[in-house]
Amino acid sequence: MAILKIARMGHPTLMRIADPISDARAPAVQQLVADMIDTMVDAPGIGLAAPQVHVPLRIVVFRVPDERGEDGEGVPLTVLINPEIEPLDDEMETGIEGCLSLPGMAGMVPRHTRIRYRATGLDGEVFERTVEGYHARVVQHECDHLDGILYPMRMTDLSTLGYAEEMSKSAEAGYNDDEDDGDSEPHEAIDEQ
Ligand code: NI
Secondary structure (H helix, E strand, O other): OOOOOOOOOOOHHHHOOOEOOOOOOOHHHHHHHHHHHHHHHHOOOOEEEHHHHOOOEOEEEEEEOHHHOHHHOOEEEEEEEEEEEEEOOOOEEEEEEEOOOOOOEEEEEEEEOEEEEEEEOOOOOEEEEEEEHHHHHHHHHHHHHOOOOOHHHHOOOHHHOEEHHHHHHHHHOOOOOOOOOOOOOOOOOOOEO
């Protein structure tokens, strides 16, 4: 078990295009994935991409807890090697995101609502999933890390970028009750990934 150091925004490895993996079953890949899972669980995070642990390779790990999934159903621990994403339509959804590489911060990020993704698993087999909502958001966030993109680069309203702790304080104080959608979701639990 190894907990790896997480790179923060500004580190060059987070800004580059990561390299593809040629053999998913190589021992070095298996070891890196095991260490990434340990690091994600320790953080704790919902997901983690290899560039976040200073390794410029196209590997993502994530899991969605039941309470964060659609209809109370999460996604078990998933390893994506060389993932590819295809949006299924033009519909976008804006939701709050946090990132282990911008600790303590959160912002509202538009993402495709429905996507199909394809990746190689640790067993070397290619698999494909059609997903939506939070699952789709997590995968888009993580795969962006493989292309040097951090969530603030996807934001359309930077006034919603801030420290999660301050946001939850102002939500408690009622500063956010002018939101037009009437959705008074508290910001106290921002998932970092
Ligand atoms: Ni992230």
